[in-house]
Amino acid sequence: MIRVQSEDFDAGFEIEQLTRGKTAIGGVVSFIGLVRGDGVTAMTLEHYPGMTEQELAAIESQANQRWNLEASLIIHRYGKLLPGARIVLVVTASSHRADAFAANEFLVDWLKTKAPFWKLEETAQGERWVEANASDNDAAKRWVKS
Amino acid sequence: MKLLYFAWLKTKIGKAEETIDLPAGVANAGALVDWLKTRGPGFAEALKDRRALRVAVNRRSVGWDFAVKPGDEIAIFPPVTGG
Numbered sequence: 001m002i003r004v005q006s007e008d009f010d011a012g013f014e015i016e017q018l019t020r021g022k023t024a025i026g027g028v029v030s031f032i033g034l035v036r037g038d039g040v041t042a043m044t045l046e047h048y049p050g051m052t053e054q055e056l057a058a059i060e061s062q063a064n065q066r067w068n069l070e071a072s073l074i075i076h077r078y079g080k081l082l083p084g085a086r087i088v089l090v091v092t093a094s095s096h097r098a099d100a101f102a103a104n105e106f107l108v109d110w111l112k113t114k115a116p117f118w119k120l121e122e123t124a125q126g127e128r129w130v131e132a133n134a135s136d137n138d139a140a141k142r143w144v145k146s
Numbered sequence: 147m148k149l150l151y152f153a154w155l156k157t158k159i160g161k162a163e164e165t166i167d168l169p170a171g172v173a174n175a176g177a178l179v180d181w182l183k184t185r186g187p188g189f190a191e192a193l194k195d196r197r198a199l200r201v202a203v204n205r206r207s208v209g210w211d212f213a214v215k216p217g218d219e220i221a222i223f224p225p226v227t228g229g
Contacts, residue, residue: 033229046152047228048221051205076228088229108229116202116221117228118153129154132225 001072002056004047006079009089018071019093025070027097029104031090037083040121045078045087048116052076059110063092066106067099074107076115106143113140147216149182151192152223155199158192168216175201175220176210193222200225 001018011032019025035043056074063072071093081087090107094100112133119130150163169181176196183193193199196210202221203212214220 045228048150048152048202048205048223051202051221054205055207112229113226114207115228116152116223116226118224119227120153129224130227132227136227136229 002053002060002074002076004049004052004056004076004078006077008077008086009075011086011089011091014073014075014089015091018073018091022070022093024095025093026095027100028091028093029097029100030092031088031104031108032086033088033108035081035083035085035087039123040083041124042080042082042122043087044080044120044122046118046120047076047078051116055115056111059107059114062110063103063107067092067094067103069094069099069103072103072107074111076111076117078117109136109139109143112136147214148219150219150221150223152221154224155192155222159188168214168218173213174210175203175208175212175214178214178220179210179222198224 060072060074069092073091075089077087090104092100092104113136121128121130147168148165151159156162172178172181179193183190200223204219
């Protein structure tokens with residue numbers, strides 16, 4: 001399941017909703033990305049409505065093909081966020097923990113390089129668009145099967 | 147066709163989207179960018195280095211040699227920074 005929204009999310013509530021009644025689940029892994037406040041006073045996330053949902057669904061589908069997941073969820077926020085605010089939630093659940101851990105890391109790495117989001121940071125010196133990070137690309141590439 | 151610009155491209159070009167007729171002789175995304183560059187200083191500046199840009203046709207990431215046709219939705223943007 002994927003959601004793109006401006007509103008905040010409650011990870012506990014989302015995990016409860018996602019896993020309720022699914023007794024094959026033996027482990028749940030969650031990742032929550034936050035706005036880091038190192039010199040940044042606010043961050044505005046812009047996205048490409050329509051394509052974002054499509055890309056997130058494609059990435060989620062890949063994770064489900066590659067690992068045995070009983071449930072998965074990606075929530076990504078957009079709009080203006082302050083330091084400490086939650087940006088993204090990735091939840092993966094499987095019968096054994098290994099698949100949930102691996103799939104979760106895969107999803108986070110890939111959404112950094114595939115999902116059409118752009119971050120505008122506000123600092124004391126003014127605004128700047130965050131540039132794509134080479135280490136994020138490397139992190140995503142390690143999941144490419146050779 | 148519909149053109150969409152995101153992040154700093156939108157700022158440099160001065161708009162987020164526009165509708166244009168597919169220019170004569172433009173067959174792919176790369177040629178479209180070359181044509182857009184001739185439309186003014188904002189376009190020229192924003193689109194000067196294609197390596198710093200990515201393109202999606204009908205909401206799918208594609209290469210610069212991807213064919214474009216009337217009615218397509220074409221988005222041009224910097225590399226993404228989600229997560």
